[in-house]
Amino acid sequence: MLRQDFNRSDPKRRVLADHRKKQFAAPTYHETEYHHRLNFYATPPTADITLEQFEQWAIDRLRILAELEACSFRNKSLTETASHMKPLLEKYLLLQPNSSSSSKLFEERQKDHYSHFILRLAFASTEDLRRRFSRVETMLFRLRLNDESPRDRDAFIQSINLDCEQVTEDERNKYRDELAALTSSKKGVEEEVTWVKVDWEKVPDLVESRRVFVKAGKAYVPSKEQSSMVIAEFTKRLDRALDLTARALPRLDEDDRLTPILNHLSKNFITPDASYVGSSSSVSGADISARNIDTLSAQFPLCMQNLHRTLRRDAHLKHFGRLQYSLFLKGIGLNLEECLIFWRSAFHKITDDTFNKEYRYNVRHVYGDVGGDSNRRGGGYSPFSCQKILTEHPPGPGEAHGCPYRHFSLENLTTLLQGVGITDRSVLNGVKEDKESQKFHMACNRVFEHVHKNEIKRAKDESIMTSAQLETIIHPNEYFKRSYLLKNLGKTNSEDIKMEDS
């Protein structure tokens, strides 16, 4: 199959490999054997497969990866994702453990191995694709690692070379209290914990969440956290390999069998975020203008209503609040001139001068009117999705952006909901449960369904909107769009008819 020559860019080794000698040399690789279910995908596959297999395997894996990404956009927890993925994995990418007596172990593992490398080729071309590919592959690896039996997992961890040393007895005694603080479980059962010591840079996520003891640049990792070390290592090696693949890609250009398939594959993996660029989220017939925002805001999702209320109360919003709100307004179809008018009149406590100096540029940047080349070409940023609002830049002191369902305390959230007219006890209780189980999008959809229950019923009864059009909302702009359409069910139809008549 495709063998990438990783040495190509290494000037020191180039001398050794005279290409004429190399062409007739015996292959230096061996037939791949799969001792473990898990794979770090270190060696590329070498055996022949048919073009049909090539395409089919890749599509199967892509299905899995796309579904994994959807899970993360819907903010599913790891266990939810695992149970959601189980039937799909069994169907498309089954991998059975060593303990199973299946005779297909080799075929399964081969398919996993090959499909990974095919997609690696397909997704190595741009920075964005590489990042997303490595993210979802890591998710897949994490699912499988968690699913692995302890014995197989230990054997696998042994087989990859992790650069870590065991913590000696002396050291454990020296830092007894500190280490104990990280392992004592609530139940009071003292388990036998083994510690390894690595450079803290190897386990940044464990350091970030303070799940390891850090001393003099070394992180002391308890056994239960070692899997996340393996995962970090997986991501690291994959990112590196993807970079190398990207550099080797140009050599594939002349291949007219594979390139079309690969291009096709990567196109099927577009960003959900990108679908909101442009006017797809705006609604026709609505009067989207600066003076109408107050009226429209009643149909905004809670995050945007909160920003709007804060803005009206303080006549000011901090940076990320402005960003989140401007992008949303852009998404519903407010044009740049109107948006500038909107912000200018909203910040009524400041002078024209200050506004022009400090805020005008910001708003224009959001619309792609100014800024770097790529910003202008792309028409500014896309409106934030729920995923982005939930996971990036949590609000700090004095900031009003973010998702109220996630970033408000329950009392403040309830007050806000009551403030916007949600007083139904069962809804408020439902929101409370959703918040506690961290299903923030569910809470938001629950509120949406409550507010629009009559319209949704009508839309379903008269089959104006299909159930696909009513699935879970995962974007604030979708919330507004659907809300607007539902509230104007009758009107838009009659307008359409009128236009046809004339």
Next chain:
Amino acid sequence: MVDAPAQNGDSHQIADDDVAMAGTNGDEKKDLKDIKLEDLFADGDSDEEFPSTRNDETDNPLALSPVTNGNGISSSDPELLRMFYQRLFPFRYLFQWLNHSPTPTNDFGHREFALTINDVSNNEIYLRYQSYPTADLIRKDIVSKLPSRFEIGPVYTTNPRDRKTLRNQNSFKPLAKELCFDIDLTDYDGIRTCCDKANICVKCWQFMTMAIKVIDTALRDDFGFKHIMWVYSGRRGVHAWVCDKKARVMDDQKRKAIAGYLEVIRGGSQSGKKVNLWRPLHPHLSRSLEILAPHFQEDVLETQDPWAESDRAEHLLSLLPDKTLNESLRKKWASSPGRASTSKWADIDALAKSGASKGLDTRALLEAKQDIVLEYTYPRLDIEVSKKLNHLLKSPFVVHPGTGRVCVPIDTNRLDEFNPMAVPTVQELLSEIDDWAGPAPGGKTPADWEKTNLKPYIEQFRSFVLALMRDEHDPKIKREREENEGMDF
């Protein structure tokens, strides 16, 4: 972000000062015009309406009017800036600090500087991607452009000035920058009672003292960093520059990890309880608690008296877990209005012991009390500054345009003695040069900075830079660096 923009309201305040002084300097009109300029220094988010240094806490008469001193010259006056940059600014040490060697290297040459300049019609121009091969060239350019301030960015793969000439735009990437922290007193507005917005006094400066202690200890002990410089940001905060080689080359993910490790206070204005921690406490947190506990007693409970008013006391109650206990506390405090925070804090334990609440979970109460101590003392970091490799941060020794104070390094060995109100302003420094009596007989004439109060700060900076350069040149470390570079390829 970077510190202390002067705001709209600022100009009124300052204008008042000037009118009051009009009799003495007769320069009033010019001042007013210059101060209008102050509006331009705003950047990022600035919500303060009337910032000025609180002056009733200090007996330093020069601090009374921060922007104009006796001479009545604004701190962004071009002549003043020219003299400052020409005669006082330590360009040579700045160069050595960023270059890590006496001979020019790419560490300095490919480093981005961003200059904020005011043009003739008082518009603020922000010049990014400036770079300079040597100390002399940066000095020359700064003296000719006279920026009201400048910021330091990362070292790039190529010279930032050449970035547009590259065939492949993607190969222009940030490579290295010091790990930076920014702590700002405005983020303490919810818990400080003495000042708000951009105002500060010695009382609330204690929050900065605590913050420096906690962060500095964690960076040194836990992460093993050695070269950490703390800098007063000129108005109401501090910056930290972690300059170790290891820290400089960290990618965004590692920066984010350290930032997350150090961040405890989370949540916006609506999120209620801001400290939510796992138990048992992580070693870093229990150590921080030990450092902070005495400060909490002294600088928070006694000095700030944060729960004297009943609505603020209500916030304290909202952080405690036991409803019955809260009821009895509320009753007790209602009967003695204005009860001091120290007593209120003691009341919690006293009432808990007296059995005011039957099913009291003492452990939950203790944990809640720990959380409260942390909420009222733990450093509140502006975390975005630390997370990104390509974030710009104001250079040390720049003059803060609003206050005129020089951004001087803080001596962590004598941290408790540091008084932001006593930091020299550019006007004071220049008059100190004029007042200088002349060399001691037989001694040679010292440099201008040695004639002023800037001397200890520059000397401190110099020894910091020297120690850093020594470590960079340790042959063992150098070999390690070469190996790393080989591998990175």
